[in-house]
Amino acid sequence: MDVLTLSRIQFTLTISFHYLYPPLSIGLGLILVIMEGMWLKTHKPVYHQMARFWTKIFALTFAIGVATGIVMEFEFGTNWATYSRYVGDVFGSALAAEGIFAFFLESGFLAVLLFGWDKVGRKVHFFAACMVCLGAHFSAIWIVVANSFMQTPSGFHIVGEGMKARAEITDFWAMVFSPSSVDRLAHTLCGAWQSGAFLVVSVSAWYLLKKKHEEFALTSLRIGLIVGLTASLLQLVTGHTSAQGVAKNQPVKLAAFEGLYRTTPNAPLTLFGWVDEKNEKVIGPQIPGMLSFLAHNSARIPVTGLNDAAPDSKDRPPVNFTFQLFHLMVAIGFGMILISILGFLYFWHGSLFENRWLLWLLVLSVLGPQLANQAGWFAAEVGRQPWIVQGLLRTSEGLSAVVKANMVVTSILLFGAVYLLLFAVFVYLLNDKIQHGPDAADLIPAGKLALAERKNR
Amino acid sequence: MNYGSLDLNTVWFLLIGVLFTGYAMLDGFDLGVGALHLFTKEDQERRILLNSIGPVWDGNEVWLVTGGGALFAAFPNVYATVFSGFYLAFVLLLVALIFRAVAIEFRSKQPMRWWRRMWDVGFSVGSIVSSLLIGVAMGNIAWGIPLDEHGEFAGTFLSLLGPYPLMLGVTTVSLFMMHGAIYALMKTEGELHEKLRGWINNCIIFFIICYATTTMATLLYVPQMAARLREHPWLFSIAVLNMLAIANIPREIHLERDWRAFVSSCVSMIAMMGLFGLEMYPNLVLSNPCAANSLDIHNAASSQKTLGIMLTIALTGVPIVLAYTLSIYWIFRGKVKLDKMSY
Numbered sequence: 001m002d003v004l005t006l007s008r009i010q011f012t013l014t015i016s017f018h019y020l021y022p023p024l025s026i027g028l029g030l031i032l033v034i035m036e037g038m039w040l041k042t043h044k045p046v047y048h049q050m051a052r053f054w055t056k057i058f059a060l061t062f063a064i065g066v067a068t069g070i071v072m073e074f075e076f077g078t079n080w081a082t083y084s085r086y087v088g089d090v091f092g093s094a095l096a097a098e099g100i101f102a103f104f105l106e107s108g109f110l111a112v113l114l115f116g117w118d119k120v121g122r123k124v125h126f127f128a129a130c131m132v133c134l135g136a137h138f139s140a141i142w143i144v145v146a147n148s149f150m151q152t153p154s155g156f157h158i159v160g161e162g163m164k165a166r167a168e169i170t171d172f173w174a175m176v177f178s179p180s181s182v183d184r185l186a187h188t189l190c191g192a193w194q195s196g197a198f199l200v201v202s203v204s205a206w207y208l209l210k211k212k213h214e215e216f217a218l219t220s221l222r223i224g225l226i227v228g229l230t231a232s233l234l235q236l237v238t239g240h241t242s243a244q245g246v247a248k249n250q251p252v253k254l255a256a257f258e259g260l261y262r263t264t265p266n267a268p269l270t271l272f273g274w275v276d277e278k279n280e281k282v283i284g285p286q287i288p289g290m291l292s293f294l295a296h297n298s299a300r301i302p303v304t305g306l307n308d309a310a311p312d313s314k315d316r317p318p319v320n321f322t323f324q325l326f327h328l329m330v331a332i333g334f335g336m337i338l339i340s341i342l343g344f345l346y347f348w349h350g351s352l353f354e355n356r357w358l359l360w361l362l363v364l365s366v367l368g369p370q371l372a373n374q375a376g377w378f379a380a381e382v383g384r385q386p387w388i389v390q391g392l393l394r395t396s397e398g399l400s401a402v403v404k405a406n407m408v409v410t411s412i413l414l415f416g417a418v419y420l421l422l423f424a425v426f427v428y429l430l431n432d433k434i435q436h437g438p439d440a441a442d443l444i445p446a447g448k449l450a451l452a453e454r455k456n457r
Numbered sequence: 458m459n460y461g462s463l464d465l466n467t468v469w470f471l472l473i474g475v476l477f478t479g480y481a482m483l484d485g486f487d488l489g490v491g492a493l494h495l496f497t498k499e500d501q502e503r504r505i506l507l508n509s510i511g512p513v514w515d516g517n518e519v520w521l522v523t524g525g526g527a528l529f530a531a532f533p534n535v536y537a538t539v540f541s542g543f544y545l546a547f548v549l550l551l552v553a554l555i556f557r558a559v560a561i562e563f564r565s566k567q568p569m570r571w572w573r574r575m576w577d578v579g580f581s582v583g584s585i586v587s588s589l590l591i592g593v594a595m596g597n598i599a600w601g602i603p604l605d606e607h608g609e610f611a612g613t614f615l616s617l618l619g620p621y622p623l624m625l626g627v628t629t630v631s632l633f634m635m636h637g638a639i640y641a642l643m644k645t646e647g648e649l650h651e652k653l654r655g656w657i658n659n660c661i662i663f664f665i666i667c668y669a670t671t672t673m674a675t676l677l678y679v680p681q682m683a684a685r686l687r688e689h690p691w692l693f694s695i696a697v698l699n700m701l702a703i704a705n706i707p708r709e710i711h712l713e714r715d716w717r718a719f720v721s722s723c724v725s726m727i728a729m730m731g732l733f734g735l736e737m738y739p740n741l742v743l744s745n746p747c748a749a750n751s752l753d754i755h756n757a758a759s760s761q762k763t764l765g766i767m768l769t770i771a772l773t774g775v776p777i778v779l780a781y782t783l784s785i786y787w788i789f790r791g792k793v794k795l796d797k798m799s800y
Contacts, residue, residue, distance in 0.1 A: 063562040066515060067555040073525050077540025078547055081609075084540075088533020089759040093767055096530040099523030100774035107519050108778075108785050111512035118796065119788055131781075159760075163607065166533075168760040400541035401609050411548040418552055422559060429566055439797075 004396050006408040007079045013412065014071050016374060017419045021065035023373055025106075026140055026189065027196015027227075028058045029133035032113075034223055036126045046219050049442040051129075052117070053216070054200070056433055058132075059114055064426055066107070071415070079408065083388055083398030089168045090156050090175055091146050098142035106135030137189065144188050148181035150389050151380070152249045158392070167392065183245045184380075186238040191376065193231035194336060194369035200224030201343065203434055205362035208353065216438045221362075225347060228365075229340040235333055240294065246383075247295035250390060251309040253383035256322040258282075258291055260305045267291040267303035272327055275320035280307075282323075317385040325379040332372035339365050465764035466754040469531040470738060472771060476527055478730040480520035482636075482723050487514040489637020491557060491584025492630060494577060496656065502649045503577060504565060507800045509644035509793045514561060516782065518554070530767050534608055534757035535741045542602065542610025543594060546617055550590040557583030565800045585630060592629025596622030599733065600679060601745025608752055621674055628667040635660040636722045639706070643715045646792045657710055665703065672696075681743065685736045692735060699728035 039047035112128035155174030207217035259275035273284015289299035564576035
């Protein structure tokens, strides 16, 4: 295999594995703020117990997120040096801002959150939870900003020619608020909230099935379902606006999402199916006019097909692959709405316990957002191919000049082995913590937290 | 913001130096504690060592991430050349850092002996290998690496493992071990504290031997460094300051003023990084043998606009970061006590 394919495999491997964890940190971060906030407000010890338990889970996901995140930052330089030279002036500042504004905040206050239980008062602890949550969200902001530059570059100009050409910033805020960054950020954050919420839902439903820690499980489940349902519904809105943005700014990608070859008004939306790339058509049930309506708010407006958006097949992404990933994401998105509405209704009706099938469904729901997040990012990144920076630099032109195939193979093998080990250990420890469950002793806060409580009473 | 006639390239040379010095001072001690980890056989003592860095190692590593990000933004050509040129070395560094991070997190989660022993070794070896590779990278930058006319690395992985870079690698390990031992001394009490006092002497001797050898080798074999020193004799004052700081460490340890010893160790690091920076300036990566291909603060830099934006980001962010980092160190001051949340 050539260096290009190998480098792409390496990036896919490391980014997919990494991206299992940050969404969990972002989502759980939000839920921790809610739990600690409820504790501060109601003084109910179960919230303290919940905060303690979920903090431990958070720490587990955060540790792997950090460890695998450093790899990502290094990889731009190690494998994509030409890309780094080309975009460093623009892209680098977003990454540096992420370090200064997000990572310091998150890692610093995580120390207080994890180890500060007996050292700080309740309000400071709550503040620490807020800062960790904020840090996690800041990092999403900057990384989506950086990635959006690759999708819809703006606020820059090209300086130099040939080997020396590079993008230089002209307007920082135009770069930050590129045409796609706000929509994509909202979409990414909703996905992250879903990841965190459905992890909480899943573990709580498991306890209810096993009739263990019932007060803890019910209270956690309520918070998880509320956040999960809200995020799932919001996801519908952010998904729609993101797709409209894609239609406007990256027509090739949208055409690949839907397998649309011929530009046509009244363009149909394919529910599921298969793209026959050879004969340039889609096989599967379609709703006529729906794609035009969704993309441009009117069935009469034509949607640009691949034949016009990218006449040369060298300028197209792999169409069927992109189509399948995109449709998988959308299908799971609707599934999550259905599951959370069902869970919500049965929960408030009080009959969740009798419906074990639903509890089982909730236990499995944790996989949904993870799969959809992965599929969505795959669709977004594969759909941009063959460009590494849309319209400016091809992926094949972004490689490191001095890196050889055998070096990349070595790194793939090393990272592959380490990540397999990491994943095994993560699953083992997560399972261990879930089996162990919340600590009954945590129903009685100790240390400075307890002092604050006595004063409050 | 408009910075007028301020020389932004030099400011960023300085700021990158500050970030990497901060990294050395902070992650240096937790890498050092890792390198010392296997010297005690008792589980309880290993846990205390681990928990002395428990709340802070994560934040310390962020200095590396931010330093890398700042290098990417301010001097993209250096970032691209060094990271792609040192490919296998950096992949190894990453694997070592991952192993180490995960070992800290997982070691005490299970009571089995084989489990703890496995992660103990992972933690210690990961720490030593990380320190060594960081030092080797520094050594190559000081020695100079072969660059072609496009500023691309023209050597191989093995050519990076020359005697001088390796020596700087070992010196870095010894420096971090000494630094880590002093930090651990501040955070411990009782039997382990006394044990550490013994280790520190050995660490200091190990470091001084390495440091003296490296200095001699630098003056003898790295002509550009020696020439810079001859041109600017005042640089010797920094070297003297460094030696005074090192000499002060055993004195403070003897007087049982552990935190002063730690400050001395930090001062020594600042002096060494300062000397390194002043001898390199304005170069960032020296090309050896063809010096004309070197990357410096002008031919490797981003546009003035980006350097200005980045300075605004740094001036807004860094004071806030310093304020809460100090508060967090303050919250966790004092000796380590194990509780149920400990590692």
